[in-house]
Amino acid sequence: MSVLIKNGRIITAAADFIGDIFIEGEIISAIGKNLAVKAATTIDATGKLVFPGGIDPHVHLDMPFMGTFSSDSYETGTRAALYGGTTMVIDFVLQTQGKSLQHALNDWRSRSDNNCVGDYSFHMAVTDFNDETKKEIRHFIEEEGIVSFKTFMAYKGALMIDDRQMIGLMEEVKKCGGLINVHATNGDMIDYLVAKHRAEGKLSPLYHYLSQPEITEAEASERFVDMAGYTGCPGYIVHLTCEGALNAVRNATKRNQKMFVETCIQYLLLDASLYEKDFEGAKWVMSPPLREKKDQATLWAGINQGLVQVVATDHCPFKWDQKLMGKNDFSKIPNGHPAIENRMELLYSEGVEKGKITLNKYVEVTSTNAAKIFGMFPRKGTLAPGSDADIVIFDPTEKHILSVATHHMNVDYSAYEGWEVTGKVKTVLLRGKVAIDNNKCEAEKGYGQFIKRKKVSQMV
Numbered sequence: 400m401s402v403l404i405k406n407g408r409i410i411t412a413a414a415d416f417i418g419d420i421f422i423e424g425e426i427i428s429a430i431g432k433n434l435a436v437k438a439a440t441t442i443d444a445t446g447k448l449v450f451p452g453g454i455d456p457h458v459h460l461d462m463p464f465m466g467t468f469s470s471d472s473y474e475t476g477t478r479a480a481l482y483g484g485t486t487m488v489i490d491f492v493l494q495t496q497g498k499s500l501q502h503a504l505n506d507w508r509s510r511s512d513n514n515c516v517g518d519y520s521f522h523m524a525v526t527d528f529n530d531e532t533k534k535e536i537r538h539f540i541e542e543e544g545i546v547s548f549k550t551f552m553a554y555k556g557a558l559m560i561d562d563r564q565m566i567g568l569m570e571e572v573k574k575c576g577g578l579i580n581v582h583a584t585n586g587d588m589i590d591y592l593v594a595k596h597r598a599e600g601k602l603s604p605l606y607h608y609l610s611q612p613e614i615t616e617a618e619a620s621e622r623f624v625d626m627a628g629y630t631g632c633p634g635y636i637v638h639l640t641c642e643g644a645l646n647a648v649r650n651a652t653k654r655n656q657k658m659f660v661e662t663c664i665q666y667l668l669l670d671a672s673l674y675e676k677d678f679e680g681a682k683w684v685m686s687p688p689l690r691e692k693k694d695q696a697t698l699w700a701g702i703n704q705g706l707v708q709v710v711a712t713d714h715c716p717f718k719w720d721q722k723l724m725g726k727n728d729f730s731k732i733p734n735g736h737p738a739i740e741n742r743m744e745l746l747y748s749e750g751v752e753k754g755k756i757t758l759n760k761y762v763e764v765t766s767t768n769a770a771k772i773f774g775m776f777p778r779k780g781t782l783a784p785g786s787d788a789d790i791v792i793f794d795p796t797e798k799h800i801l802s803v804a805t806h807h808m809n810v811d812y813s814a815y816e817g818w819e820v821t822g823k824v825k826t827v828l829l830r831g832k833v834a835i836d837n838n839k840c841e842a843e844k845g846y847g848q849f850i851k852r853k854k855v856s857q858m859v
């Protein structure tokens with residue numbers, strides 16, 4: 400099977416030109432102007448942007464969390480991602496304390512295997528680092544192709560590890576050629592503030608926000624950066640939201656330490672005033688919480704300064720009746736919001752269209768950098784001969800409105816209801832197959848492949 404995409408404006412992290420892309424099977428075989436080739440299918444991309452499929456390295460599908468499961472399955476979540484121009488996601492396996500990493504991986508595979516429409520991989524979240532866990536790290540990196548290990552400095556009593564475990568894990572991961580991801584907020588401080596607010600009868604979603612002030616994130620980010628600097632382990636801070644935390648990374652760069660940073664689309668676009676909407680604010684109860692306008696400005700600047708390399712989603716949807724579990728107590732509202740389908744269009748509209756970032760930067764932060772940091776480049780994350788043909792054909796002028804009425808995520812509200820975006824994903828190819836066309840999904844459940852990743856030490 401061959402496909403020719405003709406006359407598109409081809410954008411990568413480094414290039415921008417009008418040309419053709421020729422695909423044979425799952426792979427791009429040629430890129431150039433007026434390619435003299437015959438293809439089974441020709442797509443006219445005149446007037447359209449053509450860029451690499453999005454990679455969202457932070458999603459939670461069908462995840463057991465806070466007494467329930469996130470509402471998108473591997474099928475619905477990866478399909479919605481494709482509709483939004485994201486061809487690959489990285490999800491999180493969570494170790495159960497007292498059990499092995501392998502036990503958790505088997506459990507996650509029982510939900511994900513043969514169920515994905517788009518491509519996927521896993522980060523392995525270590526919630527109990529001990530002598531037995533330590534022995535599993537090399538196997539995960541070298542045999543399973545899972546090279547990134549997630550740690551939580553928060554969710555005390557559930558997922559949090561202490562600094563002793565963190566240092567031990569960092570030493571082992573560095574030795575084996577992997578990388579540590581971190582949810583960097585101070586779990587003890589948050590635990591104290593949550594208990595205090597509850598004791599005072601302050602139970603609305605606003606107190607979720609007030610229980611996680613900026614200092615809880617700035618302090619933990621600094622501590623993580625310092626521990627990574629000491630051990631020499633590559634680090635990646637997930638869902639960084641605020642000025643204080645980014646300044647900790649900025650300081651580390653002054654001593655030539657490399658630390659990768661991800662922010663998420665919601666922290667660039669939404670702010671904490673949404674928590675003043677009484678219980679409706681539960682739609683945006685996530686950790687860390689939304690911040691202030693000044694933090695949005697810091698994050699946009701951080702992207703252009705190269706301090707923030709990735710814009711992800713932390714997609715972790717819950718239906719409204721699940722959010723209602725916390726109707727009378729903010730600490731019981733399942734944390735997370737839906738965005739897997741909206742990230743690429745929102746960032747184009749608010750970032751590129753409004754002149755905050757260039758098109759090349761857009762490709763970098765939605766695809767290329769994640770592929771590089773997480774050991775998949777140049778198979779994923781770019782348009783080049785030999786790369787997987789994961790391609791988005793995008794109309795940069797079409798305006799449309801985001802809504803629960805039209806989205807494909809398995810959640811009964813939109814966190815961006817009524818938001819008008821400029822730019823629409825028209826056609827998506829995943830490994831050479833037309834997966835989305837004319838608002839229809841042509842790829843089946845099971846088409847999505849698990850992507851084994853390379854050692855991070857070979858990439859960064």
Ligand code: URP
Binds near residue numbers: 582686687713736
């Ligand atoms: O609120 C969030 N972020 N939910 C998902 C779990 C996590 O901390 O990433």
Ligand code: ZN
Binds near residue numbers: 582637687
């Ligand atoms: Zn987190």
Ligand code: ZN
Binds near residue numbers: 458459713
């Ligand atoms: Zn998350």
